[in-house]
Amino acid sequence: MPNENWVGFAKSPKPNPDLSALHVASTVEFASPVDKVFKLVTSVEGLSSWLHKLEKSEVRTSGKIQFADVAEELQSAVFSHVELGRRVVINSEMFGEISIAFEKRTPEMSISFTKLVSAENREQEQKLFDGLISKLRDKVGELS
Secondary structure, eight states, rough: OOOHHHHOOOOOOOOOEEEEEEEEEEEEEEOOOOHHHHTTSSSSSHHHHTTTOEEOOOOTTTTTESSSSSOGGEEEEEEEETTTTEEEEETTTTTTTEEEEEEEEEEEEEEEEEEETTTTTHHHHHHHHHHHHHHHHHHHHHOO
16 A cells, blocks of 8 residues: 555556567578687777677676767667677667577577567567678678
């Protein structure tokens, strides 16, 4: 029963019915040591080479990422999960959720992009994510 000290809870926002989830995933094999490939998906230099130019990257859970040369509302992202040498999850307004996991038994990593997009932007976002995965694959190949 509410009383004068009760704060209550805000209603959850209703999902936008015009948006649907786009999920793009791939596997990238590598011959380089895991630590080199892990830096490619976490460091300023590494992420700037295939994802987007960065100004800052704090590699830790809840660590901030700051993109360069984008609108203010798209500048920041966060490492929502970091497990050194094993898994990284990045959340950003620009790319949605980026999940990268390194396989234990094989020299490969899986990468996925998941983002809510409108029907008219779906094809464009699909091409963007496919292109980013291709760039990552090329950068990983350059390491070996």
